[in-house]
Amino acid sequence: MLPPRDLLAFDRDHVWHPYASALSPAPTHLVESASGVRLRLRTADGDTCEVIDGMASWWCAIHGYAVPELDAAAHAQLGRMAHVMFGGLTHEPAITLADKLIRLSPGDDLQHVFFADSGSVAVEVALKMAWQAHAAAGLPRSKVFTIRGGYHGDTMAPMSVTDPVNGMHTLFRGVLPEQVFAPQPPGGLDADIAQWEQQTRALYADHAADVAAVIVEPVLQGAGGMWIYPPQVVRVLAALARDSGALLIFDEIATGFGRTGTLWAADRCAVVPDILCVGKALTGGYLTLSAVLCTSKVTEAVSAEPAGALMHGPTFMANPLACAIASASLDLLGDDLLDRVNSVASVLDSSLADARDIAGVADVRTIGAVGVIQLDAPRDLAPAAAAALDHGVWLRPFRNLIYAMPPYACTAAETTQIGAAMVAAARAVAP
Numbered sequence: 001m002l003p004p005r006d007l008l009a010f011d012r013d014h015v016w017h018p019y020a021s022a023l024s025p026a027p028t029h030l031v032e033s034a035s036g037v038r039l040r041l042r043t044a045d046g047d048t049c050e051v052i053d054g055m056a057s058w059w060c061a062i063h064g065y066a067v068p069e070l071d072a073a074a075h076a077q078l079g080r081m082a083h084v085m086f087g088g089l090t091h092e093p094a095i096t097l098a099d100k101l102i103r104l105s106p107g108d109d110l111q112h113v114f115f116a117d118s119g120s121v122a123v124e125v126a127l128k129m130a131w132q133a134h135a136a137a138g139l140p141r142s143k144v145f146t147i148r149g150g151y152h153g154d155t156m157a158p159m160s161v162t163d164p165v166n167g168m169h170t171l172f173r174g175v176l177p178e179q180v181f182a183p184q185p186p187g188g189l190d191a192d193i194a195q196w197e198q199q200t201r202a203l204y205a206d207h208a209a210d211v212a213a214v215i216v217e218p219v220l221q222g223a224g225g226m227w228i229y230p231p232q233v234v235r236v237l238a239a240l241a242r243d244s245g246a247l248l249i250f251d252e253i254a255t256g257f258g259r260t261g262t263l264w265a266a267d268r269c270a271v272v273p274d275i276l277c278v279g280k281a282l283t284g285g286y287l288t289l290s291a292v293l294c295t296s297k298v299t300e301a302v303s304a305e306p307a308g309a310l311m312h313g314p315t316f317m318a319n320p321l322a323c324a325i326a327s328a329s330l331d332l333l334g335d336d337l338l339d340r341v342n343s344v345a346s347v348l349d350s351s352l353a354d355a356r357d358i359a360g361v362a363d364v365r366t367i368g369a370v371g372v373i374q375l376d377a378p379r380d381l382a383p384a385a386a387a388a389l390d391h392g393v394w395l396r397p398f399r400n401l402i403y404a405m406p407p408y409a410c411t412a413a414e415t416t417q418i419g420a421a422m423v424a425a426a427r428a429v430a431p
């Protein structure tokens with residue numbers, strides 16, 4: 001293996017990173033291994049240091065790393081088969097996982113599971129289900145209705161329902177389908193939504209006959225801005241969808257599996273969608289896998305002639321290795337899941353209180369195992385990330401947001417350290 005300095009140099013010259021310039025990439029850290037809630041980093045000089053992963057690897061590694069139960073599931077499945085095609089074949093890992101997902105899912109109506117490769121593809125599939133369902137009924141509808149500030153993935157259809165500004169729709173004008181965006185709802189679980197509701201109902205009325213689906217991340221918008229909004233907003237959107245014959249899609253790729261303090265963000269809304277997308281934490285962060293659950297109403301509509309089938313089938317659909325690990329990860333959620341999430345939540349809450357008084361901090365908010373410090377304007381946040389690393393915590397702040405979504409496996413001391421690192425990060429970029 002090349003020495004760390006050469007690995008990093010090759011990486012800089014040849015390997016593209018997410019949302020990064022290939023010509024002048026931001027400094028990138030070499031991870032040697034990970035276990036528990038810690039990443040072992042290696043500097044160019046070959047020194048190692050351990051840091052707590054405040055991001056849970058983009059919100060996926062809810063149990064942490066090198067989890068014995070997940071490692072065991074992976075090894076056992078490797079001994080049987082890593083992969084086999086899903087067209088015309090099936091296997092126990094997919095069947096068991098589908099059964100568990102159906103049982104865990106909100107309500108009793110989500111009875112059908114479509115496995116896909118990633119969150120973005122799950123959203124593609126959900127939207128195709130909605131478009132196909134209307135087309136099969138002989139009443140094609142072209143639009144998707146959503147709220148500003150959302151994030152639904154990076155492939156084309158998900159990008160089209162991601163916030164037009166954050167999602168840089170101007171870059172893709174003429175290429176992306178144009179969807180209908182209601183205003184971003186007011187922030188906070190108990191905010192007054194009267195004005196938002198009035199504007200949204202009026203906008204919806206203009207498009208109702210052509211709306212195939214309404215899609216939202218319930219209660220917490222993730223990558224679009226870590227924005228917490230009232231469950232009542234979701235109920236209004238659900239009613240608009242139902243009254244106009246549109247399908248309701250919940251994108252719980254970020255919020256699912258306890259992240260916001262309830263098993264599903266949908267639970268806070270007391271609404272069961274027609275279609276539910278899950279991903280990210282599904283495999284405990286081991287492999288990429290997502291699932292789309294839907295009601296029998298949706299499967300019946302989509303399976304009608306002329307298509308007679310959902311026109312989607314990824315090569316790695318229901319990858320057995322990923323399914324086996326996901327199944328083991330769901331078993332680890334356990335009866336005390338929400339207790340664990342809520343202990344992370346209360347420590348984040350108290351350790352972020354100090355951030356309110358820092359210059360340039362506009363808002364501090366938490367929901368479940370999510371902590372957010374919002375700055376009053378976008379800044380160069382490289383010094384913030386560096387300050388967090390100095391405090392032994394890996395964070396990846398973006399735009400005007402310093403946030404953490406730690407593994408649920410963090411102890412109170414580790415969560416306190418994450419909170420302190422976020423506060424230090426905010427201080428490091430105070431004007």
Ligand SMILES: *Cc1c(COP(=O)(O)O)cnc(C)c1O
Binds near residue numbers: 254
């Ligand atoms: C991350 C995310 C996606 C996209 O998932 P990928 O696996 O990155 O394609 C979609 N929706 C939400 C809400 C997400 O947080």
